[in-house]
Amino acid sequence: MNVVASPxxxxxxxxxxxEARRRLLQLEKEETRLRDKVRTERRALPWVKMDKDYVFQTPEGEKHLSDLFDGRSQLLVYHFMMGPEWDAGCVGCSFHSDHVDGTLAHLNHHDVTYVAVSRAPIDKIMAYKARMAWKFPWVSSHGSDFNFDFHVSFTPEDLAKKTVYYNFRATPSADAHDELPGLSAFYRNDKGDIFHTYSTYARGGEELIGTLMVLDPARFGRNEEGTMDFVMRHDEYEPAMESEASSCCH
Structure with a gap:
């Protein structure tokens, strides 16, 4: 990788x-306190009861949303960008997913199940998952409204309009794709009722990507001109592959 020239x-x-470091430390402390405040407000958000069932395709057959909890009370769904016609997942989502497997034992012990969901058919998902050597659960919402209801997938008719609804606001269609990333949280009580408790989109899940957090203190930080423009799929870095362009889509 060529490092961007910098004086x-x-x-x-x-x-x-x-003296300069202590001034920066004060800003860092402010950032930490603000982050703690945001987390408190996040946990205090009201919930929405799920009144619609969704069916997903998995390697074990069809599963409902309630099944994805896998016996736990909390579910995190990563909206992984991989559309029905795609043969490989989004580069940025793949970058995120490289950080997941090591967390699974800790999440499960903390009563949290993590599942990735994409609209690609399950056979395509499993092929790409095997290529990337990932272990986390990944299911297909192909044929259901799940991605559309959570505003991470868009039809050609949607994209033909001036705006689409993404990240809780009208977003110019020129800035959108047929698939976009996000993370949603759900809670299931003892009666089996399911509640949508939180969603975040765009750069909202950035803190989950450990490599970015490790890069930040380095001399050149993320060394990017656009968000994550340096990222490739982990099997495409030199000398593995140079031919396929790195993009956030396919």
Whole structure:
């Protein structure tokens, strides 16, 4: 990878550096307190009771939304961009998914089930999952309204309009694709009632991508001109493959 050219920062004495670092520390503390406040507000959000059932295709056969909880009370659904005609998943979603398998034991122990959902048929999903050597559960919503109801999939008719509804607002269709990413949370009580408790879209799930968090303190940080423009599928980095273009779609 070519590092973006950048002038050297000022070189100062250790004392001057400590003074500048302490000023930055104050901003970092403000960021941490704000992040804690946001998390508190997130947990306090009202819920919406799910009054519509959804059926998903899985390697074990059809499953309903309630089945995806796998006996736990909390479910996180990652809206993975992979449409019915795609043979490979979105590069950005693949980048996110490289970070999931190591969390599964901890999530499950904490009464949380994680599942990725895409509109691609289950055979295409399983083929790409095998290519990427992932272990997390991944199911197909092909043929259901699930992706459309959660505003992460759009028909050609939707995209022909000036705007689509994404990230809780009207978004210019020129900035949209037939598939877009997101993360939704659900809770299932002892009676079996299911509630939608939270969703986030666009860059809302960025904190789940550990590589970005590790890059941030490095000298050049993420070293990007556009959001995650440096990312490729993990089997496409040199010298593995150079031919297929890296994009956030397919």
């Amino acid at each position: 050297m920062n000022p070189v100062v004495s250790r004392e001057e550096w400590l």
